[in-house]
Every structure is written in structure tokens, then in C-alpha cells.
Amino acid sequence: DVAFFQQRVRPFDLFNDRLYRLEIYDYQGTLYLFQDFHHIIFDGGSQVSFSQDVADALAGKTVEAENYSAFDRALDERELEQSEAYSAAESYFDGLMGNCEVASYPRSSRPDSKTQSMGVINSLIEGAEIRQFCRKNNLTENSYFMATFSEVLQRVLRQKHLFYASITSGRVTAEMLSIMGMFVKTLPVVTCASVSNDTDLRKRSVKEAVEQMQQQYIDSQDNSLFPYTKVVEKTGAKAEILFVYQGGLEANAEISAEQNVGTERIQLELDMVKMPIDIVIMPKGYDFGVELKYDTSLYSAHDMEVLSKMYCAFARNCVNPKYSLMSEVPLVNHEMKEEVMSISTGKHLDIDLTQTFASMFVEQAKRTPDALAVADADSEYTYRQLNQYSDTYAHILLEKGIKPDMFVCVMLDRTKEFPLTVLAIHKVGAAYTPLDIEYPNERLSYMIANSESRLMITTHAIFQKKMEEGGLELGNIDILYLDDQNLTRETEAVNLSTPANLAYMIYTSGSTGKPKGVMLHQKGLRSYIGSMIDVLHITSEDRISNHRPFSFDAHIQDLYPALTVGGSIHIMPTEIRKDMTGLRDFIVKHRITGGSYTTSLGVMLLETYDLPLRYMTLTGEKMVGLVSGDVQLVNGYGPTECTDLISAYTLEKGRVYSDIPIGRPMANSHCFITDPAGHLLPVGVAGELCFASVQ
Numbered sequence: 119d120v121a122f123f124q125q126r127v128r129p130f131d132l133f134n135d136r137l138y139r140l141e142i143y144d145y146q147g148t149l150y151l152f153q154d155f156h157h158i159i160f161d162g163g164s165q166v167s168f169s170q171d172v173a174d175a176l177a178g179k180t181v182e183a184e185n186y187s188a189f190d191r192a193l194d195e196r197e198l199e200q201s202e203a204y205s206a207a208e209s210y211f212d213g214l215m216g217n218c219e220v221a222s223y224p225r226s227s228r229p230d231s232k233t234q235s236m237g238v239i240n241s242l243i244e245g246a247e248i249r250q251f252c253r254k255n256n257l258t259e260n261s262y263f264m265a266t267f268s269e270v271l272q273r274v275l276r277q278k279h280l281f282y283a284s285i286t287s288g289r290v291t292a293e294m295l296s297i298m299g300m301f302v303k304t305l306p307v308v309t310c311a312s313v314s315n316d317t318d319l320r321k322r323s324v325k326e327a328v329e330q331m332q333q334q335y336i337d338s339q340d341n342s343l344f345p346y347t348k349v350v351e352k353t354g355a356k357a358e359i360l361f362v363y364q365g366g367l368e369a370n371a372e373i374s375a376e377q378n379v380g381t382e383r384i385q386l387e388l389d390m391v392k393m394p395i396d397i398v399i400m401p402k403g404y405d406f407g408v409e410l411k412y413d414t415s416l417y418s419a420h421d422m423e424v425l426s427k428m429y430c431a432f433a434r435n436c437v438n439p440k441y442s443l444m445s446e447v448p449l450v451n452h453e454m455k456e457e458v459m460s461i462s463t464g465k466h467l468d469i470d471l472t473q474t475f476a477s478m479f480v481e482q483a484k485r486t487p488d489a490l491a492v493a494d495a496d497s498e499y500t501y502r503q504l505n506q507y508s509d510t511y512a513h514i515l516l517e518k519g520i521k522p523d524m525f526v527c528v529m530l531d532r533t534k535e536f537p538l539t540v541l542a543i544h545k546v547g548a549a550y551t552p553l554d555i556e557y558p559n560e561r562l563s564y565m566i567a568n569s570e571s572r573l574m575i576t577t578h579a580i581f582q583k584k585m586e587e588g589g590l591e592l593g594n595i596d597i598l599y600l601d602d603q604n605l606t607r608e609t610e611a612v613n614l615s616t617p618a619n620l621a622y623m624i625y626t627s628g629s630t631g632k633p634k635g636v637m638l639h640q641k642g643l644r645s646y647i648g649s650m651i652d653v654l655h656i657t658s659e660d661r662i663s664n665h666r667p668f669s670f671d672a673h674i675q676d677l678y679p680a681l682t683v684g685g686s687i688h689i690m691p692t693e694i695r696k697d698m699t700g701l702r703d704f705i706v707k708h709r710i711t712g713g714s715y716t717t718s719l720g721v722m723l724l725e726t727y728d729l730p731l732r733y734m735t736l737t738g739e740k741m742v743g744l745v746s747g748d749v750q751l752v753n754g755y756g757p758t759e760c761t762d763l764i765s766a767y768t769l770e771k772g773r774v775y776s777d778i779p780i781g782r783p784m785a786n787s788h789c790f791i792t793d794p795a796g797h798l799l800p801v802g803v804a805g806e807l808c809f810a811s812v813q
Contacts, residue, residue: 260335268310358393397409465786475681515542551625558589566592624671646761650763666714712733742778
């Protein structure tokens, strides 16, 4: 009964106990020898010697006394601490550790328990091809598994120079091979210790990576005279992962059948982990067993199963001949890839990508010419007016020499003329770059020059104000004053836009350097419009508020989708955008049904007022725990580099949320989590978010 013996395993009292327990049990004619040794006096090599001594004793043979003991070795090592070899070993580890970081696997958000105990995950790696690879290239299996594990850590932790721990037998002389004692030594293992730069890292073959690891392990063994404890003292860093290849440590002593004693062995464990994660690789026939032990107060069984499966898949993939470089080898197998793809793909929608926003608007204007299209604080446009005025406007742009895919800077206030200007620019096949009048002139000057725009559209009042501020550099850009234009004159309809044309260029915040101009196309905008209409169920009955600045990509959610289905846009004036009462009054007065807000502002509005909204999209900040009420809330996420949102999560009304996801990918798109090499990561492993779609 394994449980019976497992209960016998318990910690030792170092001051009052013998550091070993040996007990013999006779159960139904079978004798069991129970062994429990404290690790400071006994290691795997000791088990080999002890088993042989037991077998000899049972066979009536004389058990020879040790000529050289663990105590003798301790004295020898004390003398060696004063030697040149000891100093050389210290220098070796100083160089090896360098600027390494501790390989600390991300903690689970929901670990198995609140108190420390040991969890175990067992897996199996097919071994035939790995053994063949190692034999062919004169490599040890230990080195192979350490090299592949190192690569997994580098990719998941996104760092090149990491260290974890391994062990060596420490039996460095012939006289130590058959004695009992604890000689095992801990060695730091450094990932990419011999790789000088990222280019070298990407160009390493699997064979080269294993060779480098093998050489490091040999060198570390040769310098193991300098103890790991001293390495920890000098660096102040302690390994959190122990990785051990346990080959060749089985006790193979033959016990005579005449003694009526079987050879069954039952492995027992103390319910403790040496480090937060302890991985042991063991030969099992032709294959290799992987035993992953973990601290249940830090990790969950699910996360550790993912780590084990990912490592086993990678170790297996590395001997696939289709991959010549280590950087090409994926971390997932076919089954894991299918799971990733199933949750990384948005729903399929039939979206006509031959259409553009301008062509969709023109068709809608024909269907509902007298319906309200856009309104600001002072006046409004019907669909007919917006269509006709934008045609006239487009002819003016053509006369100014604007051609498809040119950029036009737009520096206007929050009025109905902004969407009018955008529509006119699109009708000539060009793209717009919004310039926020609140931006400092240095930033505006950079955007004007960087966008290489031929024309800037503004008003006399705005332009004069910005010039009076000083520092606005215009270069060779031409100025078109909108308030000088007569847009009521009739002209022929025009629409030169195509799906391949650029639609707009929005600049990033520049938090990591110079702002970047992100160029998006009509085809991507058309796909986005279709997706948002589907997510938000936008119809001709919707009256959408525009609260977001036109210089932020979030404004396209408010402006574009509704104008393709007959809804109306209501632009909030600048003076109420930060006024809670003013926002509430605007929503009520204009019978607003939906709109996009920053998460903090939207939540504050919902918690303060009972709003007659059908939906609200919240973006820009992490959505924390809340109770979803009568308003349909959508948590959206998307970087400026993409067409507004790349994912959305619709909250269930009335549900209490503590952890709110960013949702599934938008329709006809993919959101992948990848490692630094661009390979898919398994479900549940953090990495880089990559978006794939029409843009």
C-alpha cells in the first residue's frame, strides 16, 4: 500500500533525530525495506551503493568498509578553498552570471492553495528521435533537455540572459563513486551564455544550441569547486526553477531470488518542493518522463499543465527535420495549435469589401435623404445636404490638386463640418490627418511635416489663434479656409474612392519617442464598419454621441458606422466634454442611444446617472470590477496601429464582474498571442498580442 508508506515519510528533527530511518515490514509474505534518509547525508549515488550493500548482505557476502568517506571529502574540499583552482572557479561563475536575471515563471492568478504544498504534473516525451539526434551529434540527453528548456524560458519570459538551477553528481574522483554521502552540487544554468547578440540567437541551429549548453554544463562541472551558495551570496539572486535530468541513477543491484525478496521499488516523496518549480526528466523505456513539481501557493495545476505540455511539445518539435534553426521551432503541437486557433479567430461576417465608406454613405443618402445625419451645438445636416455639400467640397479639393492617397490635414473645431470634410476627402480618394487644435504647435508642426500633406483645411479664426501662439511651422503646405467656401452651389456627384485607397492617418501619442503616423485603408475601414454594426446592432434608429476627440482613432466608431445605416451623429461641444452634468443633459436632450467613452468617464456617468442609453462602448483603460446595469456595456480594446478596435467583450446585463476580459477578435480577424520569434503560445501563456486582419 503506497499510501501506508507515504505516511511514514516525514521531516527530520536535525537536533534530536538520526538522519535516517530503516524499517522492515512483512506483509502477506512479502518483505518491504522502508528507507528514509535526510538529504544532507544521502544522494542518488548513495542509493546505488546502499542497494548493492543490501543485496550483498542478503546474499551472505561481506560488506566492505569505506576506505574514503564523505568526511574525508569535506576535509579535502576545505583545503581546496585556498587553492588557485578555487579562485579560478569563482572567476568562472562571475563571468557566467554577468547580467543575468532570475528565471521567474509568472505566478498564477488563482493558485491551487493559500498554503505551501507540492503539486505534481506528469508527462511523457516520445524519445526515439531525440535519442537518435543526440547519438548522431555526439550530444548528451541532459544537454538537449536543458537547451530546449532554456529556449522555452527565454520565449515565455521574453528575456535572453536568464538563469535557473540544475545539479551535478559532485562525484569527481574515482574514490567517490561508491561511497555514501551528499555530494550533489547545484549549478546555475544560464540561457544563451555564449550568444553575443540577437542575430546570433536567431541563427543558431538546434545542434549549435545544444552544443553550447553542453559546453557550459561541462565547464560548470569543472568549476563546481566554487559552491552555488557562494554564487547566491555574490549575486544576491536565488534560482526559482530547478531542472534535473535523472539518468543513470537507478540502483541496479541484483537481489537474490533465493532470499525470497522481490525487486519492486516504490518511490516516495516528501510533500515539499525544493524551489517554486522543480522539473525532473527521467528515461522511461524508449521515451522520457517529465515530472513537474510546483508550489501550490504560487501556481495552479492548470498553468503547470500548460507549461509541461508546452515544454514537451517544444522538446519534441526540435528534432523535426523541417526546422533548421532553433528560432524556427514552434512551442505548440498540432493539438495545441488547434485550440489556440479556435479562440483566436473572430466570427465570420459576409462583408462586401468592394465598398468604401463614401459609396456606402451615398447609397444611404439615396434611401433616407431627409433623415438627420450630423448635428453639432448650432446646426445640423440631413443626409441629402451632407451628400451634396461634400460633392461640392470634393470638387474644390480636386481644383486644389488633391489626388488619391494624398494626405490632407484637417484642423477644425468640434462642429458638423469635420465629418463633412472627411467625406469630401474620401470622395476624391484621399486620406485625412486630424490636427487637434489643443495640441502644442511643436507637435502640430511635426505632424504637418511628417505627413507630407499638400493641403491643410481650417478656418480663419482657428488659424489666426494658432499663429498668434507662435511656433507653428507650415513648410510648403497650402491652406484652405473652409469658411471662405460656398458649398451650397450645385455640382456633379463625385466618388473616386476605392478599397485600396488610404482612409486616414492618425498619430500615436509619442510616449516612446516621436509620434508615429499610422496609415489605414478604406478596405480596413469598411471591414471595421461591418464589424461594429454587428457588435453594437446599430440601426437607423440610433442617435450616436461623439465625445471622443477627432485626433484619436476612437472617433471613427462614433462617426462612421451609423452614417452607413441611416443613424445620426451628435457632436458634443468642447465645453461639456468634461462636465458630468452637461454630458447627462446632452444625452437626455438629444435622445442619445449610444456612444464611445473612456472607461473611467463612462463608468462614472453610469454610476452617477440613470441614462436612457441603449449601449455604451468603453475603451482606453482597463475595465475593473463593476455591476452591469440596464445599459449594454461593451469593453473594447485596440491600439492606434489598427482600425480602432481589434476585440470587444459585451457584458451581460445584471452580472457582477471582478475580472473583465477584452473579448474575442473582431469579425473576420485574428488575435494571436506570440513569443518574441512570432510563434504561437499556448492558451493561458502571456506574450505579445498580434492582430491579423484587413487594415
